[in-house]
Amino acid sequence: MPGLSRATVARLPRYLRLLEDIDAERETVSSGDLAGAAGVNAANVRRDLSALGFQGTRGVGYSVAPLRDRIRRELGIDSRRRVAIVGAGNLGTALARYTGLGKRGFDVVAIYDVDPARIGERIGELTVLDLERITADCAAGNFEMAILAVPAGAAQPVADLLSSAGISSILNFAPQRVSVPDGVAVRHVDLSVELQILSYYG
Amino acid sequence: MPGLSRATVARLPRYLRLLEDIDAERETVSSGDLAGAAGVNAANVRRDLSALGFQGTRGVGYSVAPLRDRIRRELGIDSRRRVAIVGAGNLGTALARYTGLGKRGFDVVAIYDVDPARIGERIGELTVLDLERITADCAAGNFEMAILAVPAGAAQPVADLLSSAGISSILNFAPQRVSVPDGVAVRHVDLSVELQILSYYG
Missing domain, CATH: 3.40.50.720 (NAD(P)-binding Rossmann-like Domain)
Incomplete structure (x- = not known):
């Protein structure tokens, strides 16, 4: 897949870290939480995830499992x-x-x-x-x-x-x-x- | 010193690497060389160095020694x-x-x-x-x-x-x-x- 910026690619593992380590019961995560994990602002998060085709829901955030699986696939680590x-x-x-x-x-x-x-x-x-x-x-x-x-x-x-x-x-x-x-x-x-x-x- | 972006700070050591390793006879370095060392484009380099008060000279580039010393001072490593x-x-x-x-x-x-x-x-x-x-x-x-x-x-x-x-x-x-x-x-x-x-x- 072409087109992700170097900065976006460098942030994906940090988002993934949060998504993997989050409580198993939590189904959604806010752009603010993701921003904190990557040390950027929420606007960066929305832009990065939009480049992966994900739009968050206002007041709810992003669904954990689909986003986690998508980032893994994007990084080529969906298999070991x-x-x-x-x-x-x-x-x-x-x-x-x-x-x-x-x-x-x-x-x-x-x-x-x-x-x-x-x-x-x-x-x-x-x-x-x-x-x-x-x-x-x-x-x-x-x-x-x-x-x-x-x-x-x-x-x-x-x-x-x-x-x-x-x-x-x-x-x-x-x-x-x-x-x-x-x-x-x-x-x-x-x-x-x-x-x-x-x-x-x- | 306030105000340098995280991205700029992360690039300074890479510019410094080039400035330290460059041939001792070379007095100037181009923004293109600096860009290559940091893996960014020349416009990034000009913006980063402008934030340190350095303007390159067209067709000549930047003076090696003053830029090197300034980056060292900025990073707090002018002394060991x-x-x-x-x-x-x-x-x-x-x-x-x-x-x-x-x-x-x-x-x-x-x-x-x-x-x-x-x-x-x-x-x-x-x-x-x-x-x-x-x-x-x-x-x-x-x-x-x-x-x-x-x-x-x-x-x-x-x-x-x-x-x-x-x-x-x-x-x-x-x-x-x-x-x-x-x-x-x-x-x-x-x-x-x-x-x-x-x-x-x-």
Whole structure:
């Protein structure tokens, strides 16, 4: 679906969070509640949801279940997504253990490393796999998304491997931007950007 | 300084990244380059920088050094900021070792944990401290910012401790939102939100 603005897409997961966590008995939610969840104003909410074809009812708000299902579908998470983690260092291990992902529809199905000392090690229910396998595993369709938790110098080579094997999306935690071919989505999480934004307000 | 929009503040670190990483010989930068760095259009850049009092020169762009210094000052990072990490598990350890923070003006000065087995352990140049000390250390002005890398259930109690001790800003990685009193800035990093946004594009 074309046409949602980047800002709208970035807010959808925050609306979804509220819609998933809301009391099971509540059937409607106000644009004000959704606005609070996303840190925007109610007019933004109405515009975002109108772009999805939803009009709220004055004094009532939006119906929870249809809106929740629609946002999930829009985000492509109406079925579960399979994620591989690359790098079994501290960050990769922390991500593999992060229970929030499973709750939100992402299954971490594999973790890879190059270090012979780490390969074969257990992390929760996963066993660290040799990075050499990743191209074959990705090409076989074992996962659609990858999280890079590798040193700066390894980020681009790993992104190249994954891109050539047909990966759909890459979330990059390495302190180094990566380039990917058209058709691969990439997001870069830069912790110092978060701290700098926080520094403005603090 | 009042009045910068949230979107503008969120883009300033990305402009700054380019201005810091640019070749030392280059004296000017175009709004197009800045737009590329922040993933917005040139009109956004001109509006953002105009809000800081900067007007570009047609065909030349913006002077690098004054703009860089101004953004640093705006973000409150013209002097270095001291950061404490709470939680010496995998995520806290990864953050303590993350070299990107030092490069961007943040000094990790302490890491705390409650686990007697971790307290006293070395992580790089730091020694894991007993969480019991954190209120006193914060009140003594040892750090202005804190990163929470604790389990969900510990996030609010730790935020309360830090707030009462006069913390300025909290970056929360725990999978649980925290409330803080007025005057304390908080940002919540939710990894599943990043994955959901990525899922839309991938």
